[in-house]
Amino acid sequence: MTVPSAAPALLVEGLEKSFGSLAVLRGIDLEVGEHEVVCLIGASGSGKSTLLRCINLLEPIDAGRIVIEGDEITAIDVDVDRIRRRIGIVFQAFNLFPHMSVLDNVTLAPRKVLRTPRAEAEEAALRLLERFGLVDKRADHPDRLSGGQQQRVAIIRALAMQPDLLLLDEVTSALDPELVAEVLGVIRELAAGGMTMLIATHEMGFAREIADRVCFLDAGLILEQGPPDTLFRDPFEPRTRQFLERIIDAGRL
Amino acid sequence: MTTIDARRRHERRRALRASALALGSTIVVFGGLILLVVNSPGWAEVQRSFLDDRVFADALPSVVRSFAVNIQLFVAAEVLVLVFGLFIAVLRSLPGPVFFPVRIMATVYADIFRAIPGVLVIFLLGFGIPGLGLVDPKTPSIIYGVAALTLVYSAYVSEVYRAGIDSVHPSQDAAARSLGLSRWQSLRHVVIPQAIRRVIPPLLNDFIGLQKDTVLVSFIGVVEIFRQAQIKQAAAFNFTPYMAVALVFVVLTIPLARLTDVLIARDRRRAAGGKA
Numbered sequence: 441m442t443v444p445s446a447a448p449a450l451l452v453e454g455l456e457k458s459f460g461s462l463a464v465l466r467g468i469d470l471e472v473g474e475h476e477v478v479c480l481i482g483a484s485g486s487g488k489s490t491l492l493r494c495i496n497l498l499e500p501i502d503a504g505r506i507v508i509e510g511d512e513i514t515a516i517d518v519d520v521d522r523i524r525r526r527i528g529i530v531f532q533a534f535n536l537f538p539h540m541s542v543l544d545n546v547t548l549a550p551r552k553v554l555r556t557p558r559a560e561a562e563e564a565a566l567r568l569l570e571r572f573g574l575v576d577k578r579a580d581h582p583d584r585l586s587g588g589q590q591q592r593v594a595i596i597r598a599l600a601m602q603p604d605l606l607l608l609d610e611v612t613s614a615l616d617p618e619l620v621a622e623v624l625g626v627i628r629e630l631a632a633g634g635m636t637m638l639i640a641t642h643e644m645g646f647a648r649e650i651a652d653r654v655c656f657l658d659a660g661l662i663l664e665q666g667p668p669d670t671l672f673r674d675p676f677e678p679r680t681r682q683f684l685e686r687i688i689d690a691g692r693l
Numbered sequence: 694m695t696t697i698d699a700r701r702r703h704e705r706r707r708a709l710r711a712s713a714l715a716l717g718s719t720i721v722v723f724g725g726l727i728l729l730v731v732n733s734p735g736w737a738e739v740q741r742s743f744l745d746d747r748v749f750a751d752a753l754p755s756v757v758r759s760f761a762v763n764i765q766l767f768v769a770a771e772v773l774v775l776v777f778g779l780f781i782a783v784l785r786s787l788p789g790p791v792f793f794p795v796r797i798m799a800t801v802y803a804d805i806f807r808a809i810p811g812v813l814v815i816f817l818l819g820f821g822i823p824g825l826g827l828v829d830p831k832t833p834s835i836i837y838g839v840a841a842l843t844l845v846y847s848a849y850v851s852e853v854y855r856a857g858i859d860s861v862h863p864s865q866d867a868a869a870r871s872l873g874l875s876r877w878q879s880l881r882h883v884v885i886p887q888a889i890r891r892v893i894p895p896l897l898n899d900f901i902g903l904q905k906d907t908v909l910v911s912f913i914g915v916v917e918i919f920r921q922a923q924i925k926q927a928a929a930f931n932f933t934p935y936m937a938v939a940l941v942f943v944v945l946t947i948p949l950a951r952l953t954d955v956l957i958a959r960d961r962r963r964a965a966g967g968k969a
Contacts (some may be wrong), residue, residue, distance in 0.1 A: 496871050525873035535868035539886050548882060549872035601872060 528598030588619030778850030819913030
């Protein structure tokens, strides 16, 4: 039931999510067009991660709907596994499979979910590893890799499923500062290649550089959104201004 | 001012003193215990009944030979326990209301077979099943022994597996599911392999118990090491053959216990964040 071309890559309408009595998302409306890169910024606890986890159906939602290329994925009777194949997510803590080599981490889902023959899956994985400079790590287990290398493998693992949409959840927050650049480099390359991405990040400079649009989340709402130059230079909302001032004071922008 | 050399000499002296103290107190404690036993009023009598070297030399070969039966029992039971215990643990981990009856059955099984003393299970199977008249009456008793040990120890081991499955962080399952793997695929390829690695030490611990419990199968007429020792004991009017049995189990178990310790230490190092 795919609506041709006109449908956005991702459409979120009136999304609400509570954990017990704590309302984390209080009516999120968001649209991401094909090949668009949208960054979510906001303080810790503003709902960025929860929003990404809801879009990947890792958290059940309370109200609203999420539509991927015209398919409502929050409908009652959807095949959750089939939808997750189309959406890649990369976590803050990498979450690589520690008992598998890098190559097996990348090929597990193509082999088991898409039933790609091993040789073919490995060939595709090696191309990806080559492209991001990790081909010599293919036989290593994750604990042999630096944090930056692990996170790049996690991104490649998500890419191996050829997702229509890639969600990145503060992927550099757990990294030592000197390792951040290599991961941002990968994301930059993906953006240049036209990957549709929704990125939750604390790296304001990077958001400003890479995003087509920046959304400021505050207390479970998208308070303000716009092109990065506008939002960072001349924010409309006082809350946004306050947040950005604190970031500038901390020397992070 | 203390030089580094002086400090090192001091450290060495202190280490030496500690070792000497440990050795000294060990000799005093164990020496005292031995003296106490050897000088007890009934020692001569006990020595004759339990530590007769002629009886020992006579019993040992047949006792060791009959241990082959125990080895068959525990090897067969251990292989079955590894598979069946995991099966039960997976049943108990299945999510969703559809599997509620399955979870109940697996839980009841684990509860019941951990509750009933192993020797009773061996009796009930060994004498009860043939009484049903459903199986070939010539089925050797050892088969019932293996079945009973498997039932009892699978209940324990399923709990060990389950603890292992629960100990794998939910983010691993989330990562697998986010890639499109089904619940079962995530369990099979991501969660269970990590769980098994973690439970190997406690698993070996349960196997030590299982190996010792193979002597209980003697109660349904299997001539294994304990029954063989009983035969020898009755013939010689002397308990020394039992000491031979004890020795055989000590020789079997100590290496396994040390291996378990090594594996636990290795796991602890890994958990502490050291690279593998």
